[in-house]
Amino acid sequence: MGMRNTDTAWGTVSMALHWLIVLLVLAAALIGLTMDDLPNSATKVKVYALHKSLGLTVLALMLVRLLWRLVGGRPAALAGTPRWQKPTATITH
Numbered sequence: 128m129g130m131r132n133t134d135t136a137w138g139t140v141s142m143a144l145h146w147l148i149v150l151l152v153l154a155a156a157l158i159g160l161t162m163d164d165l166p167n168s169a170t171k172v173k174v175y176a177l178h179k180s181l182g183l184t185v186l187a188l189m190l191v192r193l194l195w196r197l198v199g200g201r202p203a204a205l206a207g208t209p210r211w212q213k214p215t216a217t218i219t220h
Contacts, residue, residue, distance in 0.1 A: 132199040141199065144192040148185055155181040 132138040137145075158178045165171040208216075 132196075132201055134203050136202055138199060140195055141192070144188060144195065148188050148192065151181055151185045151188070155185065 130139050132141055155178055158174060158181065162171065162174045162178060165174060
């Protein structure tokens with residue numbers, strides 16, 4: 128598997144950006160859901176700052192991913208993809 132996208136597969140860079148963004152969004156969501164319950168303290172300010180930093184990092188990585196997608200293109204159709212997944216993927220992305 129190469130770094131760049133091909134006509135038949137996503138490249139390593141696209142997959143790495145995708146999963147890194149997924150993990151950061153999940154981490155930011157978890158922190159966001161729990162930070163309101165913290166008592167007012169310096170720790171709460173640090174947690175808020177971490178949440179904000181994660182959000183800005185996700186935004187930056189999404190812009191990088193968008194640029195990579197525009198430059199690298201995307202696979203025409205992945206072989207073996209079930210028929211029902213194609214419209215679902217189009218709608219969710």
